Amino acid sequence: MSTFSKKYGPWALVTGAAMGLGAEFARQLAGFGLDLILVDIQPEALKKTTESLTRDFNINIRPVILDLAGQDFLPSLLAAIGNLEVGLLVNNAGISAIGHFLDVPLEKHLSILDINARAPLILAHHFGGLMRGRKHGGIIFVSSMSGLAGTSYVGEYSATKAHDLVLSEALWQELRLSNVDVLATIVGAADTPGWRAENPNPDTKTWPPVISAEDTVRETLTALGKKPSVVPGAQNRLATFLTTRLLSRKAAIEIMGKVMEKRYGTDE
Template sequence: MERRACSSLVHRRFLDTGLPPREERVGRCRRDRARHHARADRRRARPHLWRANLDRPLLWNRRHRRAPRRLARLLDPRPHSCHTSIDDDLRENGLGYTAKLGLHGRYGGYALVTGAARGIGRAFATYLAADGFDLLLVDREASETEALAEELAAKHGIDTRALICDLAEPGLLAKAEEWAKTYEIGLLVNNAGISLLDPFFDIPLDAHLATLDVNCRATLLLTYVVGQSMTSRGRGGIIIVSSASALSGSPYFCHYAATKGYGLNLAAGLWSELRGSGVDALAVCPGMTDTKPVQDQGLGDDLPFYVPLAGPEPVALAALRALGKQPALIPTWADRMSAGLLSKLLPRGWTLSIMKRSIEKMRR
């Protein structure tokens, strides 16, 4: 009787203190231990998910420790029954074995990419061709655009059209309406842009107006005309390539940062407005990227530690993976750290002073 009373008292004590009985606590410990070993096995089997590589989009960090299974399947480089590996040339870019994105099945039709001849636009076109999209490549560089169109058509067996066009010209609206009527455009990538590095008042007014036409007016016209046909069909995707400089402004890039802020806010507003309609919108805000304007201006040669230089391929891949999931994206882990330091933690005056000193040092 004493044992039963003691056992009953102990059991009541656990109940009164909110603790479960010993058997249940032991069972929980065993289950937790089994889960821990299972997680360790998964880490050993797929170590690429647990390493933050500065050359890749962010695949894994602390907030993803309990990521859903579908994220792990999306990032898993091994082939699944529903995943098909893309071509070897993309694997050689340092991005590893990448599964098809499945965007063509979601949006269908053609993908229209502006500024497609080189840099981030070329990376977008390459990934979208591998995903099965027919392509409309818009650029003013005729030879490079036509060569890329022929290369992707031969490699992937898709229909590619090189649309040679200067987005700053007055007749862009008529051309955009013609493209929207002729082709079923399922994905629009507003990537083309003009970047001028100089003191604001040293740049001619005509150059400022051309920057405004390409970075804002062309983005508005294409988004409006193509987006109308997307909403009528009930599906589509719109990507606007903005810049991390849009988050806080930038000395010597004053007008460029202002125009990129327009694209950021346009895409974020459309993301909220079009939710549930089948049309997705995303603003991509990369930091310093290894593209031709950066190379021509010599900005990538002597960067401070807090200004990482990303390749165009990680930027494009991260944007395509994030489309439909969030309104805006800073594509790489290093850019997120830099933007968090300069745009969130420090006062804006300090941020602009740091950026000014850095740009002046790079311009010497």
């Protein structure tokens, strides 16, 4: 049994685990010997990820098909996992919508709020309580660099990622007294199906550059238990330093807005 699995086992629960960063979290956690509860809304993709992990690792896997936007998703999740002991929660599932705030339907904004902020809050409250009782465990919130300051054209997404970051920081301080490690990972552009869907020309040069899902997750897991937040990728760390320390908040918002206009052609 690895030190990691002693601290964060026996089961890790990863949301949005069928693909992208979630599937990579699942793979790297399997490498540490953790059993996995994999939650996702996509049945086919989840089946494939489960089969591939079952082939490669000698661990137990419980796939759960679930919509985290459902107002009452927790009882369904608990019914599916019974009394499996979750030692690590990875709040990874997230969605976004690119466009003028007023042109994106309100229903879409509300789904972003539910999946990116409400669901992580509910899961952290439930599983964090059990971890505090056992006096060990970990919770990871997958935030985003767009949560560092208001990012136009993804305003609600950016607001939910700020929610995740700030909640995570507060829990880091509160729960470490109970030996529960909480970490926000502030992700820049990472090469995943979700990122590719929004960036159909992945070879276009951007700064900071896109980094792999593998590096993003490895740097995140390395930071767990060491600090309240991490920014995977050296150039993402530099961009974060510029955005949060060197530039005024006003300048940071304006520059991020210009980048979004250039990238997505959303200026009028």
